[in-house]
Amino acid sequence: MKRMSRAIALAAAAVAVAAGLAVVPVSAATAAAPTVNCSGDARIEKSFENGTEWQMCWRIDSKHGLVLEQVAVKAPGEDSYRRVLDSVSLGQLNVPYDTGKNVWNDITSYGFGNQYLQKLSAAECTTGTLRDYGQAWSITRRGETTNYLRTIPSLCITDTTRDLAYRSHEQTWGSIEDAPLFTATGQAFDLTIVSKVDWYEYATKVEFTDEGAISFNLGATGDVSYEDFDADATTGWPIGTDAADYAASHWHNAFWRLDFGLDGQALQQVEQYDSTLGEPGEQAPLMHTTGATVEHPANLVPAADTTWWRVVAPESRNADNHARSYEFVFPGSQLYQGNPITQPLISVTNYADCEQFASNNLNPACPNLSVLDYVANSADAALTDPVAWVNSGFHHVVRDEDQSPMQTHWQSFSIMPRDWTAQSMSTPDGRSCIDGDPGGEIHSDESPCEAVEPTTPPETTPPTETPTETPTPTPTEGEDAPSLSISSTELSPGESFELEGAGFAADEAVEVVLHSEPITVGTLTADAEGVIAGTLELPAAAAAGEHTIVVTGAESGLTAEVAVTVASAPTGAAAAGGGSGAGMLAFTGTALPIAAASAAVVLLAAGGLLLLLRRRRRSAITSA
Amino acid sequence: MQSPPSNTRTRRLPYAILGGGVVAAAAIVGGFMAIPAVSGANGAESSEARALDEVTSKPELGSPRDPLSPAELSYAIHLASTDASVPDDVTSVDGSAAPQVLSVDIPTRNVDSPDRLVDVFLFDYTSNQTFLQTVDLTAGSVESTARQGVQPPPSPDEVDYAFGVFLGDPAASAAVRAEYAAVAGEELESIDQLAVTGGAFVPDAGTLGADACSIDRCVEMQFRVPGGGYLDTTGFVVDLSTESVIGIK
Numbered sequence: 092m093k094r095m096s097r098a099i100a101l102a103a104a105a106v107a108v109a110a111g112l113a114v115v116p117v118s119a120a121t122a123a124a125p126t127v128n129c130s131g132d133a134r135i136e137k138s139f140e141n142g143t144e145w146q147m148c149w150r151i152d153s154k155h156g157l158v159l160e161q162v163a164v165k166a167p168g169e170d171s172y173r174r175v176l177d178s179v180s181l182g183q184l185n186v187p188y189d190t191g192k193n194v195w196n197d198i199t200s201y202g203f204g205n206q207y208l209q210k211l212s213a214a215e216c217t218t219g220t221l222r223d224y225g226q227a228w229s230i231t232r233r234g235e236t237t238n239y240l241r242t243i244p245s246l247c248i249t250d251t252t253r254d255l256a257y258r259s260h261e262q263t264w265g266s267i268e269d270a271p272l273f274t275a276t277g278q279a280f281d282l283t284i285v286s287k288v289d290w291y292e293y294a295t296k297v298e299f300t301d302e303g304a305i306s307f308n309l310g311a312t313g314d315v316s317y318e319d320f321d322a323d324a325t326t327g328w329p330i331g332t333d334a335a336d337y338a339a340s341h342w343h344n345a346f347w348r349l350d351f352g353l354d355g356q357a358l359q360q361v362e363q364y365d366s367t368l369g370e371p372g373e374q375a376p377l378m379h380t381t382g383a384t385v386e387h388p389a390n391l392v393p394a395a396d397t398t399w400w401r402v403v404a405p406e407s408r409n410a411d412n413h414a415r416s417y418e419f420v421f422p423g424s425q426l427y428q429g430n431p432i433t434q435p436l437i438s439v440t441n442y443a444d445c446e447q448f449a450s451n452n453l454n455p456a457c458p459n460l461s462v463l464d465y466v467a468n469s470a471d472a473a474l475t476d477p478v479a480w481v482n483s484g485f486h487h488v489v490r491d492e493d494q495s496p497m498q499t500h501w502q503s504f505s506i507m508p509r510d511w512t513a514q515s516m517s518t519p520d521g522r523s524c525i526d527g528d529p530g531g532e533i534h535s536d537e538s539p540c541e542a543v544e545p546t547t548p549p550e551t552t553p554p555t556e557t558p559t560e561t562p563t564p565t566p567t568e569g570e571d572a573p574s575l576s577i578s579s580t581e582l583s584p585g586e587s588f589e590l591e592g593a594g595f596a597a598d599e600a601v602e603v604v605l606h607s608e609p610i611t612v613g614t615l616t617a618d619a620e621g622v623i624a625g626t627l628e629l630p631a632a633a634a635a636g637e638h639t640i641v642v643t644g645a646e647s648g649l650t651a652e653v654a655v656t657v658a659s660a661p662t663g664a665a666a667a668g669g670g671s672g673a674g675m676l677a678f679t680g681t682a683l684p685i686a687a688a689s690a691a692v693v694l695l696a697a698g699g700l701l702l703l704l705r706r707r708r709r710s711a712i713t714s715a
Numbered sequence: 716m717q718s719p720p721s722n723t724r725t726r727r728l729p730y731a732i733l734g735g736g737v738v739a740a741a742a743i744v745g746g747f748m749a750i751p752a753v754s755g756a757n758g759a760e761s762s763e764a765r766a767l768d769e770v771t772s773k774p775e776l777g778s779p780r781d782p783l784s785p786a787e788l789s790y791a792i793h794l795a796s797t798d799a800s801v802p803d804d805v806t807s808v809d810g811s812a813a814p815q816v817l818s819v820d821i822p823t824r825n826v827d828s829p830d831r832l833v834d835v836f837l838f839d840y841t842s843n844q845t846f847l848q849t850v851d852l853t854a855g856s857v858e859s860t861a862r863q864g865v866q867p868p869p870s871p872d873e874v875d876y877a878f879g880v881f882l883g884d885p886a887a888s889a890a891v892r893a894e895y896a897a898v899a900g901e902e903l904e905s906i907d908q909l910a911v912t913g914g915a916f917v918p919d920a921g922t923l924g925a926d927a928c929s930i931d932r933c934v935e936m937q938f939r940v941p942g943g944g945y946l947d948t949t950g951f952v953v954d955l956s957t958e959s960v961i962g963i964k
Contacts, residue, residue: 126827129780148780153818154868160780160826177826192949200914202868205818207912210761230872231807236816238792240785241764289912289937290945319943332926350826444824451917453836455847455862585788589893 103538103634109354110197125163125174126357132222135248139278139301141517142167149282151224151245155180155348156203157284157295165304166512173407173511174352175305175417177442181295181347182480183449184309187429188319189340190327195288199451203286203295210243211285219249219283231624244682245284253277256302256517259537271536273519277301290316294499302516306484309345312497315489328489338489343427344433345502346462347447349441349479354415361385361415361477366397388466390435392426400437401509402477409528410513418509426503438462439482441472449480488530497520573621575642575651584631585659590640594645595621603627606639606652617644635659769793776831776847776852780821783833787852788819795835795848800859806840806874808955814839814846817870822849830854836867843930843956864963866915869934869955877934877953878906880960887902889937889962891946909946910939916952923964 127134129148138144144165152158158180163172181203186195201207205226221244229238256277263269281298294310315330319339324326327337353359362382369377385391391400419437427433432450440446443465445456452460459576460468462480485502485684492498508516513526521535524542534541573594580589586687595601595617610630615623623642634657641652751757756863767789774786783791795801796814807815817836825832831852838845845865849858871876882903895903903909914932918925932955937947951960 128778128827128829130778131781133778133781150780150782150821152820152823154820154821158823158841178823180823194919195914196917197914200866200868200917201912202818204820206871225782225788227783228871229792229818231813231815232809232811234807234811234813236792236796236807236813238767238816239764240767241762241789243761288914289939318947318949449825453845453865453867454867455845455860458862458865 099582123355124171125161125352126163127163127172129161135282137280137299141275141278141301143301143516144172145280146172149222149246151208151284152180152202153204153227154198154202154448155182155299156198156208156286156293157181157246157282158296159282159297162305164299164508164511166303166516171510173354173415175506177350177352179297179347179349181309181345182447183344183451184293184344184345185342185344185427185433185450186429187342187344187427189342190319190322191326192321192339193319193341194452197291197293199448199453201288203284203288203293205290207286207309208243208245209285209287209292211245216244216249216283217246219247221245222248244371247283249281249283251281252277253279253297257515259522271521273522273535275517275519277517287313301348303508303511306503307481308497308501309343309501310384310501311343311485311487312499314495314497315493319345330489330491330494338493340486340488342427342433343485343487343502343700344427344430345483345485347479347483348447348449349481349505349506351417351477351479353402353403353404353417356404356407358406358475359402359404359477361389361474361479363391363400364399364401365394369495370464370675385439385474387472387671388440389438389474390466390627391437391439392435392461402479403509409510411510412419413510413513415511416509417506417511419481420505422503422506424482424504425486426482427484427486432461433484434483435462435484438466438482439474439477440465440480441469441474442467442476442478446478449482460512463677492497561687573644573649573651575640575653577653577655580654581656581658582629582633584629584633587628589626590623590642591616592623592642592651593621594651595623595644595649597621599644599646602643602645604641604643605630605633605655606641608634612640615642629655629657633657716727773852773855779828779831780826783819783821784904787831787833788789791819791833791835791850792816794850794855794857795833795837795846798848798857798859800848800857801837801846802839802842804841808838808840808873810840815870815873817845817867817873820910838867838932840932840956843932866917866932868915869913869932871956872934874911874936875906876932877913877936877955878911880945880953880955880958881936881951882906884960887962890950893949894946895938895940898940898946906941910941912939914938925952925961925963927954927961928952928955933961 110366127146127148128629133148134148135148135149136144144410147162148160150158158178159176160178161174162176162179163174165172173568183199184197186197188194205228205673208224211221223242224244225240229236229242252275256275257291260272261269277300278299279300281296283294283296286293290313291311292313294312295311296308296459297306298306315338320336322337322339324337327339332339351359362384364380364382364547366378366380399418401416401418403414405414407415409415421436424436426436440462440502445454446452446465447454450461452458480551481504483502483504485500487500501571520539521537522540524540525533529542532543534543573592575590575592578589597617600615601617601623603615604610605612610632612630613627615625617623637659638655638657639652640655641650643650726821735851765838767785770786770789771793774784776787777784777851780935796816801814805812805814807813809868813836817838820834822832822834833852835848836845837848843863844861845867846859846861892903913934913936916928916935918928934955935952936948938948951962954961
């Protein structure tokens with residue numbers, strides 16, 4: 092069955108490509124375009140060269156600072172955006188000092204917007220563009236209230252690139268130059284604001300990539316607090332001369348509030364995956380990674396450094412019929428153990444109107460509560476509409492270089508699509524036909540690439556996710572493709588058969604080879620009209636199973652092929668194929684892991700020959 | 716470097732950029748905030764701080780997640796402040812008969828609502844209650860929730876007032892005034908002489924002396940001398956509900 096599904100997938104991909112359809116097929120159940128309730132400069136829309144697009148609304152809240160809402164991504168080839176996040180912003184910044192003398196809650200006690208939002212100059216947004224936002228304040232004296240508004244350039248939108256977004260070189264033996272080389276410079280953009288809360292200045296930066304990932308970054312700069320040179324050798328670090336001026340170590344516990352809205356789905360779940368070592372294997376112990384749904388609101392702590400989580404929309408499926416999800420990626424997050432609120436890495440709750448801050452909640456409808464309260468108060472509820480409170484913590488042990496100003500230090504995490512699309516959003520045309528085990532040959536030097544399953548004809552049962560258009564089986568390269576027919580498609584080793592073909596170059600020699608393990612059958616000579624005809628004998632060494640006879644004009648390079656089934660031979664031939672397929676996969680699959688140099692050389696030679704032959708293949712094949 | 720909105724005059728102070736020898740300017744625009752110019756800055760300009768006209772009838776409304784226009788902002792404050800949920804004996808930070816406006820934002824919830832919703836936080840110094848007035852500009856209605864013991868960040872107006880309370884207490888402010896005089900060579904007489912940051916003070920188990928602040932509205936502040944260092948403000952908070960300075964430890 093695996094083999095069959097592979098063939099179907101290959102056929103589907105080939106059909107999609109041949110019909111000029113999207114490289115990344117759209118699932119049948121395409122949701123309606125998500126809402127985007129903002130206009131003008133409040134909306135951000137970005138498209139990348141690979142076809143990925145992002146759309147969102149931004150604003151600056153007096154307390155949360157940068158707020159992004161209705162965040163949606165459109166994968167290359169898709170018809171419309173799909174929602175990723177309903178909203179995201181900081182939910183708290185908790186700063187306890189190791190001296191025990193201070194704890195700050197910068198979001199709920201000061202706020203990252205309004206008077207603490209910083210005006211950005213063009214000089215600190217050198218490659219980006221600035222957008223304005225308003226600062227509003229009211230003054231009440233003697234019963235009269237006057238309201239003020241001022242706009243300042245405060246959001247910097249910067250386009251970024253990253254070399255080596257991917258790289259795959261189809262290098263042949265002994266060469267360092269051979270194409271094709273697939274590599275790309277990835278693109279992204281980030282949104283940054285700066286908020287100044289007394290000594291510290293915080294950059295809130297969210298980055299969106301052309302591969303669908305979002306990273307959340309808090310950068311701290313400014314200056315070491317004048318008040319905090321009261322530490323000792325264990326609670327601080329000396330940054331004056333000699334053993335003097337111990338600046339207090341402290342924590343920046345940044346809570347991000349991610350309200351997920353994956354593909355607009357009503358049902359979203361959180362899953363935790365853990366990996367455990369299992370029984371001994373041939374070379375190494377097996378490792379088993381298993382997932383479990385987090386059924387209720389919970390405070391999540393990693394069981395090991397291999398623990399990971401994702402938010403999944405079980406009813407939103409990509410073209411591979413896999414549920415779309417986003418996975419959390421932590422490059423390292425430090426969890427402050429001095430406060431129960433900062434002990435979990437992620438707290439997951441169901442969306443609730445009044446739960447806006449990770450601690451010291453300011454909504455009078457659920458006042459002064461924290462994530463721990465949110466979880467405890469709904470511990471029996473099914474978790475279906477997740478908000479993730481992500482604790483991105485950083486223990487800042489001050490160093491000499493923090494003066495002055497303090498070098499910006501960043502604390503970050505990201506969310507990365509897992510099965511959002513059936514292939515990477517950056518898949519180049521030359522790799523577009525690869526989705527799962529490619530099985531047979533991949534003609535990645537063609538654009539779009541072409542997958543060929545040499546020995547298993549595609550089944551007639553249509554795959555469930557195949558695009559509905561019926562493709563026209565057009566020849567790929569015009570009218571002059573040669574034809575080929577055979578007297579019988581079922582042959583025994585040593586049996587004679589007749590081949591007829593047309594469309595070759597006049598008078599050229601045409602080589603006849605049995606694949607997939609190439610065995611030369613013989614040579615025919617075309618006449619003045621390019622027609623070939625002759626009787627040949629199937630080699631006795633031909634293994635039982637599905638094969639292809641490929642003919643190649645020696646001068647024109649034109650090829651044609653016809654499928655044949657070889658009946659069982661009395662001895663040993665079937666074993667050479669290593670299985671029912673007897674194709675290239677089975678051959679390479681058994682030989683490569685051995686990694687014997689001689690076998691590798693043989694393989695490379697065989698593969699190179701195959702590639703040369705198939706590269707010239709034409710698709711107008713006539714079967715008898 | 717924040718300076719609260721105590722007045723509307725503009726003044727300039729010299730501001731040296733290290734390394735380039737460039738002298739830029741630190742301007743207190745509209746008396747609200749000092750924003751140092753940066754060498755090479757161009758093309759990005761702040762608007763003038765403007766006092767908004769009072770708006771008492773429904774203006775043209777933006778999309779639900781757009782920033783508030785001046786008219787929407789003014790109308791939202793009008794609806795929030797005059798709603799029946801606001802007590803008749805409401806007082807602001809200076810004791811006068813008006814609610815104290817703390818903040819005006821688009822709500823960070825119901826993101827897909829088609830209505831033009833605005834969260835206006837008010838404080839009533841009579842009852843020490845925080846009011847969250849969720850104003851529906853589309854319908855002209857207000858949904859109100861109120862409670863004691865919820866302390867959103869102080870508005871610039873409140874920080875300004877708190878500074879006045881602090882400076883007006885000769886005993887409590889003596890140490891800070893002496894420290895300022897030593898650093899700046901002049902008497903500390905006005906908030907305009909400092910960069911001031913103010914936050915909501917919420918007492919915790921480790922703080923002694925400020926139990927009143929669990930209900931009263933208290934502000935802690937940090938002072939910086941422009942071009943100089945910070946002044947030690949760790950020993951006090953200002954209780955705006957009682958207009959007094961509380962020593963803390």
